[in-house]
Amino acid sequence: EIVMTQSPGTLSVSPGERATLSCRASQSIGSDLAWYQQKPGQAPRLLIYGASFRATGIPARFSGSGSGTEFTLAISSVQSEDFAVYYCQQYNNWPPYTFGQGTKLEIK
C-alpha cells in the first residue's frame, strides 16, 4: 500500500498571502495524484488531477506541481473561501486508493 504523507498538519496564512501545501508518496506514483478541498460539513471537492490539471470550475489561483514522490498544491493569493482542509490522493497503484491525512488551512 502506498502511504501518502501531507505537511504541514496546519498552515496559518493571512488572506492575500500565498499558501504552499506538500504531499509525499512512499514510492513513486508518476503524476497520478489528485487534490481535494473539504469544508466543514461538506464532501470533498476535486481541485487538481494528474498532479497539475485543474478540475472544471477551479480558480486559476490553485496550481499543482510535482511528480514521482513529491507534490505541491499552491494557492497564489488565499481568499476567505479557501480556508478548509486539503487532501491528496494517489491512484497509481490500487487497490487501495490512498489519501493523505490532510492539511488544514486556517486564517492567521
Place this chain on the structure above:
Amino acid sequence: QLQLQESGPGLVKPSETLSLTCTVSGGSISSGTYYWGWIRQSPGKGLEWIASIYSYNGNTFSNPSIKSRVSMSVDSSKNQFSLRLRSVTAADTAVYYCATTTDNWFDPWGQGILVTVSS
C-alpha cells in the same frame, strides 16, 4: 451533470450489516466509462477508500483492510449502487460518501451520510 445521493440507516448495531444505497441522477449508471465507489471518513479523521464497482461488468475492487466484509452491487433499473459492510464495530462509525470516477480520481461526490455503530 452527475449528482449522487446516499441513503440508508443512520444507526447500526454492532455485529450487524451496514447497508447503504447511492442514487445517481444526471446520467446512466450503466455507462461503461464509470466506476462507482464508496469512501468513508471517521469522526475528525481522514479519508479511507472502501470499494469500487465497474457497472459494465460488475467487477468489484475493495480495500484489503476490509475486503472480507465488503460487497457492492448495482441496480441499473433504479440507477443505484449499494454497499454492504458486514460485522460492523464502533470503528466503522463514519460519514460514508459515494463517488464516481472515470480516471481514478473521485468526482463528483455525494453529500455523505453519517452512520453510527452503537447498541
